[in-house]
Amino acid sequence: MTAENGARLVADPHNPSGEDSLIARYFKPLATDPGALGLVDDAAVLASSGEDIVVTTDAVVEGVHYLATDPPDTIARKALRVNLSDLAAKGATPAGFVLTLALRSKEDSWLRPFADALGEDVRTFACPLLGGDTVSTPGPQMISITAFGRVPKGRMVGRTGARPGDLVFVTGTIGDAALGLDVLTGGVTADVLKGDRIAQDYLLDRYRVPRPRNALAAAVLAHASAAMDVSDGLAGDLAKLCAASGVSASVEVHRVPLSQAAAAAVSAVGLEKLVSGGDDYEILCAVPEAHCDDFARGADQAGVPVTAIGTVVAGLQAPRWTDAQGREVVLNRLSYSHF
Amino acid sequence: MTAENGARLVADPHNPSGEDSLIARYFKPLATDPGALGLVDDAAVLASSGEDIVVTTDAVVEGVHYLATDPPDTIARKALRVNLSDLAAKGATPAGFVLTLALRSKEDSWLRPFADALGEDVRTFACPLLGGDTVSTPGPQMISITAFGRVPKGRMVGRTGARPGDLVFVTGTIGDAALGLDVLTGGVTADVLKGDRIAQDYLLDRYRVPRPRNALAAAVLAHASAAMDVSDGLAGDLAKLCAASGVSASVEVHRVPLSQAAAAAVSAVGLEKLVSGGDDYEILCAVPEAHCDDFARGADQAGVPVTAIGTVVAGLQAPRWTDAQGREVVLNRLSYSHF
Known part of the structure; x- marks a missing residue:
C-alpha cells in the first residue's frame, strides 16, 4: 500500500522520463480536443453551448470481460466501443471520454498497441481522450471509460418512451x-x-x-x-x-x-x-x-x-x-x- | 470469463430481486438529480446552460490506495472526495458523478455502509450520483469515479496561469x-x-x-x-x-x-x-x-x-x-x- 492516489494521465514537463510522463506520452496523441488541455491538467473541460451532455460509463476487467491473452488492440477497442454504443443508442454525438487504466505493469509491448488502437478509434468515431488516471493493481487489469456525447437539450433518447403500436x-x-x-x-x-x-x-x-x-x-x-x-x-x-x-x-x-x-x-x-x-x-x-x-x-x-x-x-x-x-x-x- | 459487459447501476422493474436491481437499490437514493433518470437508463444527462463542464476522474484500488480492512464508509468517502478535491481546485461547483465498482462479491455488510456513507457525502457536497457500472472481479476491489463540476465558460482554473510575482x-x-x-x-x-x-x-x-x-x-x-x-x-x-x-x-x-x-x-x-x-x-x-x-x-x-x-x-x-x-x-x- 502506498500513500499516493494514482498517476493522472498528465505529462510532467519537469520530469519527461518519469513514469507518469511515459504513460501520458502514449495517450497524448489521443487528446486532440482543446478541452483535454494537452493532458497537462488534472481536469478537462467539456464545453457546451446549451445542449445536454450524455454521460455513460462502462468497465472491462481482465479475465471477466476479456482474456489476458487477448490482443491489447482489441481490448482497447472493446473498452471504448461499448461506451460509444451507449452514446449511439441515446442519439448522442460523441464528445470525448476519460480513461482509467488499472495496470499491473507498464510494458511498452502492451501499452503501445493499446494506445495505438485506441487512437485509431478516437479518429474513426471522432471521440477524443479528455483525460484519465492510471493506477497500479496487483490483480487483474481493468479499463474503465466514461464517455460523453451531445444531444439537443431535453432530447436524449431514453428507455421510457416506448408506446403500444411502436x-x-x-x-x-x-x-x-x-x-x-x-x-x-x-x-x-x-x-x-x-x-x-x-x-x-x-x-x-x-x-x-x-x-x-x-x-x-x-x-x-x-x-x-x-x-x-x-x-x-x-x-x-x-x-x-x-x-x-x-x-x-x-x-x-x-x-x-x-x-x-x-x-x-x-x-x-x-x-x-x-x-x-x-x-x-x-x-x-x-x-x-x-x-x-x-x-x-x-x-x-x-x-x-x-x-x-x-x-x-x-x-x-x-x-x-x-x-x-x-x-x-x-x-x-x-x-x-x-x- | 463471461460474455457480458457488466451490470449497470440500473434498476430492473421486471426483476426487482435480481442482482442488478439489488445493487441499484443501494445507490438509487443517491441519484437525486433529474439527469440520473432514477437509474433506469444506461446513460445520464448533464444539463448545461452554456457553462463549461469540468471533468475529473480518479480511481482507488484495494491494497494500493486503501487497505482491505479499511471501513467501507471511509473507502466510499475517499473515493468520492479525491474527485471533489479536484473540482474544488479548478474552481468548479460539483454537478454529479458516475461510479464504477469492481467487486469480488456483493455483501450487504460492505455495500450498505459504503452506499450510506457515499449518500451522506452526496448531500454534504451537493454532488449527486448520475449513474454507474458494477463489474465482478476476481482481484482486488476497485472504485473508479468520474466527477463533474460547472464553471462559467472559459473560466476553469488551470495549471498554466501562474506568473512571476504571484x-x-x-x-x-x-x-x-x-x-x-x-x-x-x-x-x-x-x-x-x-x-x-x-x-x-x-x-x-x-x-x-x-x-x-x-x-x-x-x-x-x-x-x-x-x-x-x-x-x-x-x-x-x-x-x-x-x-x-x-x-x-x-x-x-x-x-x-x-x-x-x-x-x-x-x-x-x-x-x-x-x-x-x-x-x-x-x-x-x-x-x-x-x-x-x-x-x-x-x-x-x-x-x-x-x-x-x-x-x-x-x-x-x-x-x-x-x-x-x-x-x-x-x-x-x-x-x-x-x-
Missing part, C-alpha cells in the same frame, strides 16, 4: 458475439463450424471488437421513442426497455436478424443462446409507426441495416416471443446475470 | 495524511506519538478521509491564476504546477502549515516526508498580488485556512525551497512514483 427494431445481426465466445471457449459452435475458418473468425471478431452503431445516432434521435444498446442479450434488454416504458412487446423469433455464420450454427446451439448471449452492441429501439419509413430511410443513408422484429403492446407482462407459426417460444434465460 | 498559497495543513499512513503501518510517527492517541487518530483520519476544499472553489475561481489539489505531495505538485506555467517558485519551508500532531512529529520523521508524502487534498494555488487580500477574505468567509508559503519567480528550474535562514533545502524525493 415497432421494435434492431440493427445488424444478433448473437454473433455469443457464438464467438463459444468458438473461443471450444463450445458447440466450434464443432458446428469446424472447417469453416471464415465463419469462426467472423464470430470471434464480433465478440472481440464491437461495431457500435454511431452512424445511426441521428436517425435514433429523430425517430425513436425509446432505445438502448443490446449488451446483455436481446431478450433481457428488450424486457428492460419495456419495463422502463411500462409496456410489453410481441416479438417474432424468426425475424431476429442472423448472420450467415449464426444461421449455420443456430439449430445446433439453439436460438436462446443467440438472443440471451449479450455483447451484441447493436441498437434496440422502438419507433412510432408514423416514423418508421423515415427511420428506415435514415438507417439506409447511414449504411446501418435495421430489422423490425415485433411490436410494442400494452401490458406489463414480459415480452412475448412467438415462432413463424405463432406459437409461444419460452425463453428460460433472458440474459447473463452478473454474480 | 504568491503561492496552500490550504489547511500539509503532511498529515502521510503521517497517518505512517502511524497505520507502524512507522516512526507511531513511535513518536506513542501515548498520544488523539494525535494518532487525527492523522489516521486525515489519511483515510480527505477533506476536500470545495468551500474555497468560489475564491479560487475569482482570484487564482493557477491551481491544483495536493495529492502526490506538495513539493512535487508545486513543481508540476510551475512547469505547466513555465515558471519557477521560491518557497520557505518553515511557512508550510503543519498541524499540531505533525509539528510534534516533524523533527523525528523529517520535513521531506511531509511535503512529499501526498494524500493531502489541500489546494495549492498561485494568486496575483493584487488579488491576495480578496482571496484571503474569501477564504476566511469560506472558513478555509490559507497560508502563503512562497512566491512564483521567473525561470524554468525546479522550485527552490529555503529554510528560515535562507539556506537551500534539498528535497530528494518530490513525490511518490507510481510503478
Whole structure:
C-alpha cells in the first residue's frame, strides 16, 4: 500500500522520463480536443453551448470481460466501443471520454498497441481522450471509460418512451458475439463450424471488437421513442426497455436478424443462446409507426441495416416471443446475470 | 470469463430481486438529480446552460490506495472526495458523478455502509450520483469515479496561469495524511506519538478521509491564476504546477502549515516526508498580488485556512525551497512514483 492516489494521465514537463510522463506520452496523441488541455491538467473541460451532455460509463476487467491473452488492440477497442454504443443508442454525438487504466505493469509491448488502437478509434468515431488516471493493481487489469456525447437539450433518447403500436427494431445481426465466445471457449459452435475458418473468425471478431452503431445516432434521435444498446442479450434488454416504458412487446423469433455464420450454427446451439448471449452492441429501439419509413430511410443513408422484429403492446407482462407459426417460444434465460 | 459487459447501476422493474436491481437499490437514493433518470437508463444527462463542464476522474484500488480492512464508509468517502478535491481546485461547483465498482462479491455488510456513507457525502457536497457500472472481479476491489463540476465558460482554473510575482498559497495543513499512513503501518510517527492517541487518530483520519476544499472553489475561481489539489505531495505538485506555467517558485519551508500532531512529529520523521508524502487534498494555488487580500477574505468567509508559503519567480528550474535562514533545502524525493 502506498500513500499516493494514482498517476493522472498528465505529462510532467519537469520530469519527461518519469513514469507518469511515459504513460501520458502514449495517450497524448489521443487528446486532440482543446478541452483535454494537452493532458497537462488534472481536469478537462467539456464545453457546451446549451445542449445536454450524455454521460455513460462502462468497465472491462481482465479475465471477466476479456482474456489476458487477448490482443491489447482489441481490448482497447472493446473498452471504448461499448461506451460509444451507449452514446449511439441515446442519439448522442460523441464528445470525448476519460480513461482509467488499472495496470499491473507498464510494458511498452502492451501499452503501445493499446494506445495505438485506441487512437485509431478516437479518429474513426471522432471521440477524443479528455483525460484519465492510471493506477497500479496487483490483480487483474481493468479499463474503465466514461464517455460523453451531445444531444439537443431535453432530447436524449431514453428507455421510457416506448408506446403500444411502436415497432421494435434492431440493427445488424444478433448473437454473433455469443457464438464467438463459444468458438473461443471450444463450445458447440466450434464443432458446428469446424472447417469453416471464415465463419469462426467472423464470430470471434464480433465478440472481440464491437461495431457500435454511431452512424445511426441521428436517425435514433429523430425517430425513436425509446432505445438502448443490446449488451446483455436481446431478450433481457428488450424486457428492460419495456419495463422502463411500462409496456410489453410481441416479438417474432424468426425475424431476429442472423448472420450467415449464426444461421449455420443456430439449430445446433439453439436460438436462446443467440438472443440471451449479450455483447451484441447493436441498437434496440422502438419507433412510432408514423416514423418508421423515415427511420428506415435514415438507417439506409447511414449504411446501418435495421430489422423490425415485433411490436410494442400494452401490458406489463414480459415480452412475448412467438415462432413463424405463432406459437409461444419460452425463453428460460433472458440474459447473463452478473454474480 | 463471461460474455457480458457488466451490470449497470440500473434498476430492473421486471426483476426487482435480481442482482442488478439489488445493487441499484443501494445507490438509487443517491441519484437525486433529474439527469440520473432514477437509474433506469444506461446513460445520464448533464444539463448545461452554456457553462463549461469540468471533468475529473480518479480511481482507488484495494491494497494500493486503501487497505482491505479499511471501513467501507471511509473507502466510499475517499473515493468520492479525491474527485471533489479536484473540482474544488479548478474552481468548479460539483454537478454529479458516475461510479464504477469492481467487486469480488456483493455483501450487504460492505455495500450498505459504503452506499450510506457515499449518500451522506452526496448531500454534504451537493454532488449527486448520475449513474454507474458494477463489474465482478476476481482481484482486488476497485472504485473508479468520474466527477463533474460547472464553471462559467472559459473560466476553469488551470495549471498554466501562474506568473512571476504571484504568491503561492496552500490550504489547511500539509503532511498529515502521510503521517497517518505512517502511524497505520507502524512507522516512526507511531513511535513518536506513542501515548498520544488523539494525535494518532487525527492523522489516521486525515489519511483515510480527505477533506476536500470545495468551500474555497468560489475564491479560487475569482482570484487564482493557477491551481491544483495536493495529492502526490506538495513539493512535487508545486513543481508540476510551475512547469505547466513555465515558471519557477521560491518557497520557505518553515511557512508550510503543519498541524499540531505533525509539528510534534516533524523533527523525528523529517520535513521531506511531509511535503512529499501526498494524500493531502489541500489546494495549492498561485494568486496575483493584487488579488491576495480578496482571496484571503474569501477564504476566511469560506472558513478555509490559507497560508502563503512562497512566491512564483521567473525561470524554468525546479522550485527552490529555503529554510528560515535562507539556506537551500534539498528535497530528494518530490513525490511518490507510481510503478
